[in-house]
Amino acid sequence: MMKLPARPFSVTLLACVLAGAGLSACAPLMLGGAVVTGISAADRRTTGTQIEDERIETRGSARLREHLGERVHINITSYNRQVLLTGEVPSEQDKQLAEQVVSRIENVRSIINELTVLGHSTLTQRSSDALVTGRVKANLIDAKDVSTSAFKVVTERGITYLLGRVTLREADRATDLARRTSGVQKVVRLFEIITEEELLEMQSQSTSTGGQTPTPASGRPM
Structure with missing residues (x-):
């Protein structure tokens, strides 16, 4: 921690x-x-x-x-x-x-x-969860049709939580990949769904700013 x-x-x-x-x-x-x-x-x-x-x-x-x-x-x-x-x-x-x-x-x-x-999970359980998270991330990378950086993956006692700002297409694809990953017992989706148009606008803004996501002038999150 x-x-x-x-x-x-x-x-x-x-x-x-x-x-x-x-x-x-x-x-x-x-x-x-x-x-x-x-x-x-x-x-x-x-x-x-x-x-x-x-x-x-x-x-x-x-x-x-x-x-x-x-x-x-x-x-x-x-x-x-x-x-x-x-x-x-x-x-x-x-x-x-x-x-x-x-x-x-x-x-x-x-x-x-x-x-x-419940009682505290064991070191073995926590190590297993870390391995499962790594496998899910590796499967997202290997798929090549989703942006790995758009997702955050957390695994606890075999339950894998998926977070991110993604389109419905990306959400469904990532969920399918996670469900087919060895060691995943259940997948919980915690996505913020955006439209394909919003995704294209984000990608356009990122390109125009050299890869940096714009930060508001106030310094507060968008």
């Missing part, structure tokens, strides 16, 4: 260079004393929104530790300010408390609470 920086956030954006196979190679962002590695020029979120999602995850992890300590195992994933909570908690009360804690973080738009009232 990430540590909350002790000083205010300051942002230094370093270059992201597009690589082959629909992937992007990115230098890290510095947010105060923390290094943010998930910023990608090929991502369909604005740069500002990607930074905000990283910030939500960092603050959420710190506040969950503060309120719930080590008795829980919670993963927090933010995509376009929609927050997914996965993992295990010892009681229904802890599940609701975790949601309340995260809901108080600035700029969180919505929360999908997939926490399970």
Whole structure:
């Protein structure tokens, strides 16, 4: 889990260079004393929104530790300010408390609470989930008819969650690929569906700005 920086956030954006196979190679962002590695020029979120999602995850992890300590195992994933909570908690009360804690973080738009009232998953289970996530991502890359950078993949206890701003065609294709991946027991779709016209407009804007998704002049996410 990430540590909350002790000083205010300051942002230094370093270059992201597009690589082959629909992937992007990115230098890290510095947010105060923390290094943010998930910023990608090929991502369909604005740069500002990607930074905000990283910030939500960092603050959420710190506040969950503060309120719930080590008795829980919670993963927090933010995509376009929609927050997914996965993992295990010892009681229904802890599940609701975790949601309340995260809901108080600035700029969180919505929360999908997939926490399970169970004992902590084992290291073997977590390693298996990581392997499954890797296989799903590899299948998305191999397919070549979907943009891998448009998707975020999370796996918890064999359940694979798919997030992203994608068209219905892309959503259905990615879902099919994930369902046919070894180790996936269930696929949960958490997509924001856009039209083909919106996708073409995004691609046009990205091309005109040299691969960087425009950030509003106010600096706030679109």
